[in-house]
Amino acid sequence: MAEKRNIFLIGPMGAGKSTIGRQLAKSLHLEFFDSDSEIERRTGADISWVFELEGEEGFRDREEKVIGELTENTGIVLATGGGSILSKENRMRLSARGVVVYLKTTIDKQVARTQRDKRRPLIADADNPREVLEALAEIRDPLYEEIADITIETDEQSAKLVANQIIEQLGE
Template identity: 55%
Template sequence: MITKRNIFLIGPMGAGKSTIGRLLTQELNMEFYDSDQELENRTGVDISWIFDIEGELGFRIREEKIIDELTRMSSIVLATGGGSIISKDIRNFLSSRGIVIYLQASVQKQLMRTKKDSYRPLLKTGDDMSVVLQRLAFQREELYKSITDLTFNTDNKNVKSIVYNIIKMLKTI
């Protein structure tokens, strides 16, 4: 039954969406997609380049098109970008086309997981990373919650146990 529905992973950068998504797809025999990776594959450039040339608005327009297309597929696990939920259309795509799982992570854990990652343009502003992550959490928390079917905190938990608990909860809905 689980494999007949889409699963969409939302949450802040560094919450483990891609890592958890990949293992989840192995366990459920589903296809895995990462919206950021799909965008890079299709444009031939990385996310940072898109931000530099088109700005965040240009990136968000592209992201919305990719997520619309991906969420129309069947039996997939999709890891979304942390800020994708800013778009009301994306929130509608996700909530109407699958099970939305919110992966929470504290700012401290996000810092640990992203500190050496040059891939994340919103962390390259020159501002203190902790301040940026706190601001993003404040701006996005209610948006994540507004479309969430299941929530899992990823702080201090290993990926296998999170995936096990996700599968266990999916069987109940």
């Protein structure tokens, strides 16, 4: 990439943001960041623990700070947390500081990809994770669409294939 621009991946949990982000960064020789991993690194605790201790509001405050700092870099790929777009501040920063790629997936795929993952506080203890994911989608999907420069369906594709599609669309 001649010009060093940022690529920000948004979408629901289980869309493949981290996996695809790593592949994309590798292909483009850019640095990769994951906002959740960065929060864990800074707090020395996993996301579930931060949620438990500080609640979702405390977590979202940390997330906003981390995304604010990370988006000031140039030439990065950033995988954001699924709920990061709830913050108007985050939406503005992501839109203004890079190309926003919405990785779209179905509720069925989300359920399949997250069912054994106990590190997702919003669904970890849910009696019906599908209902939780549907409720989140209703609120979040319009926000993803609002700031997306590129939208890619991830359901039946490998991370490498999705990364290549993103690279193709960035070149257009």
